[in-house]
Amino acid sequence: MKKILFVLTASIIFSCSKDEDLILTDTVDPDGSAEVEVQDFMWKAMNFWYFWQADVKDLADERFENTKEGRAAYTAFLDSEENPGAFFEKKLQYKEDRFSFYNSDYRVLTNSLAGISKSNGLEFGLVKIQGSNDVFGFVRYIIPNSNAATVEIQRGDLFTGVDGQTLTVDNYTGLLFGENNTYTLNMADFVNGEVVPNDKEIVLTKQEALAENPIFISKSFEIGGENIGYIMYNQFTNEYDDELYAAVEDLKAAGITNLIMDLRYNPGGSVNTTRILASLIYDTNTSNVFLKKRYNEKLQVQFTDKQLEVYFTDKVGGKTIKPLGLSKLYVLTTSGSASASELLINSLEPYIDVIQIGDVTRGKNEFSTTLVDDRDNSYLYTPSRVNKINPDNQWAIQPLIGRNENADGFSDYTDGLQPDIALKEDYGNLGILGEQNEPLLARAIQEITGQTGKRDFTVNNPIDIISSSKMFSPFNDKMIDDTVYDLKFE
Template sequence: MNVKKWLFLFVAVSTMLTSCTDQDDNLFSVPANIEVQDFVWKGLNLWYFWQGEVTDLADSKLDDAEGYIAFLQSFPNPADLFEHLNHPDDRFSVIVSDYDALQDSQQGTSDTDGADISYIFLNSGSNEVVGYVRYIIPGSDAASKDIRRGDIVYAVNGQSLFFNSETDNNLDLLDANSYTFNLADLTINSGVRSITPNGRNIDLTKSNITENPILINTTFDVGAKKVGYIMYNQFVSNFDTQLNGVFADFEGQGVTELILDLRYNPGGFVSSAINLGSMVTGQFDGQLFTKFRYNDKIQPQLTDEQENRYFRNTLSTGAAINSLGLTKVYVITTGSSASASELVINSLDPYIDVVQVGATTRGKNEASVSLYDSPSWTFTDDQLNPNHKWAMQPLISRLENSAGFSNYTDGLNPEVELSEDLTNLGVLGDETEPLLAAALANIAAAGRSLNFNSNKNIPIDLITDTKLRRITADRMYIDLKVGDSDDALQNHKVIINE
């Protein structure tokens, strides 16, 4: 199974079809059997970040109607055309044949058994795969079964997991609606992991669940300091009010230090990321949070509101944001921290001291847009093509912070480096859990250098995880503002990928 990762965010953008190109002079009909391919090419020709660098996306392609139609017909599968038109530097653009499933996932809802699991190579150089349970979603099937954080899954339905490549693996066993996880005990000897089946077999069934991204929120007393801690697992705008309530509680308790645990957060709404950054601070209202860079067709058309995002003091509901006014924040990260998580770190960095604890993040600093086959490219368009359900999410933009920094495709590196230890994952939210303990120790030391032995843990070679296997994966969503006359692309869905 292809484990390509993605990520998304909601956006409104201005109409560019007529203003960006001279294609109005090249209008012609295409045969019905290539209408999806036509949608793919025209969408990428307008929006794709690398449009000017992909020969087969040149505007001149439309100068020859017969040649254009023949080109599209050479790709009977629209997905093959999409892949053909991708730039070599593009790691995350994606096309889907069923936008219903995509939209369900965008609402934070998915079919899940409730066991959030990271799938890794048992050892470096091996094709053997094991999964370790990161946490259990409350109210799920897994929550009612004998499975918990730290359990090791070595097989599904009795078949040992393996991964040779994205096209040669058996992780599609996880796609079924129900299955049996076969568990094992893990030991490490001289730096080599080994597993021993322990006879525990857990039957699980998926159900449609909306996961609350706020898994844990609590406070700790470190000397005279009141430390707030929140484990936040996805930027979902439907939970912004609840997130704001957590910060109201922190403010009421007099929190002076904050630990954001984003270790398993793959991304989400840009608007939620801005809200979170504004809750952490509060003293930068109206100042630049992040800037988006587009291709040469889109960029000249943008207003300041469409191109830039700013710190704010209210939610979209009009409710005041509860802010802590901090000048320093601790952020726990792993290789599963991506997109909007990285956006928060990178966007806060020019303004306050951001102390990153854990491992290097994934490295996602590009945006993509959800495009549908309609005149306005939107799903809500009355003229949405009823003949198919294809949609695509091409990369359209790169993000940079107020200092102009955007070069983190290799991830953001921690100041306090400490990987998760599969033999000692600890209890999430407990002050003895290793990564949380490291952050608390740094707070107690008032920033003095501490010696954490980051080499004692064997590196975790991540293949995928439960969240990355969802359609939305590691996306983040933004809201672009449009003028009154820009109604062709209002309510457009844009996705921050990478």
């Protein structure tokens, strides 16, 4: 390419001479009758942006020649899968990619990434019963103002069936996450170490456009001479940045000198929100590197190291950040802590002591962005340009486009971040979230105060989930690249 102009704020724009690369020409065979507009958008967007573009043979720049014969071959390739979703999964994704996805309607996808989805408000984990294919669920928490908040169900409750059918590894997806808007949970008790069905039933109904405030709990404790702040934060949603700022300000006003971030059920979200939270916790020196971006090989070489760096910030919207200035942070994690949650830990590690308490995290260190059929805007979804999206193609893809490294260049945690203090949740003793004796919170408090007392942290029924409601949520394992910075290169 002779010239690339990048301006990364909400969008990236590139221009290139028409006679060069396949991705910049009208390459669909004009004489063909194949309906491949969506597949054409997917291929071109993935060829340019996909992190593993060099590892996918069918995405190679030289895969199709820019000739009449090449265009015919390209069209035939696009037409090899009638369903665009199957085309995306079978032809364009790298074999080790666990996280790229798509949606046939960009509005559904972008709403979901704003924390708006169809849900009954019950957040739960699923565990396989040892020695069988049966599965039981345990309630993690209830989203306020949801349908689940109106019925008699609470954290720690167990269920073994849906609509009278016993949950198994083969049917739980369809029963719990299918098209049925209403279902009945068949509840259970924990008796002598076993999950035993009872006669209780709970009817739940999904509601449209349920928005979850990710700041589930924010409070402070004075214990053993220490003033401790606690925030249970359940997803990095940039629509709630002001609320996050306010929560930290309230804790600062309370005089906290320690902070526990509870990210045990946080599957990820906005990179920029992660940067804001890190700045609120640590420092607002805009010369300090928060992360370094690594794109695919052909994009990476276009930039200097400095152009790929993202720095701590001193602003939230129009408000100036006055950081807590902590030298130590306590973070609660489970295997459900992913992506942006892991980014917060990894990006703060070079600067402060991050004490991780709980279980090994998910292991997701790549970031993604939303791509739509807006070819004059490098396929990037930009809210102000929705009228520029091809009206005949409403599909959106959310591919992994890069990997984030911390200031020390570390990003190798695909197997998850190991806790400093290992402590799994116990479905026989979940405790009440935000209460001082809830096991994970109590262990963090003990670490801060040094008061060991007689508390026994033995886990008799360790939770090893096979799935959860979060894994079917819009934010599952997502790290959305929405940082605001400028890159210019010619």
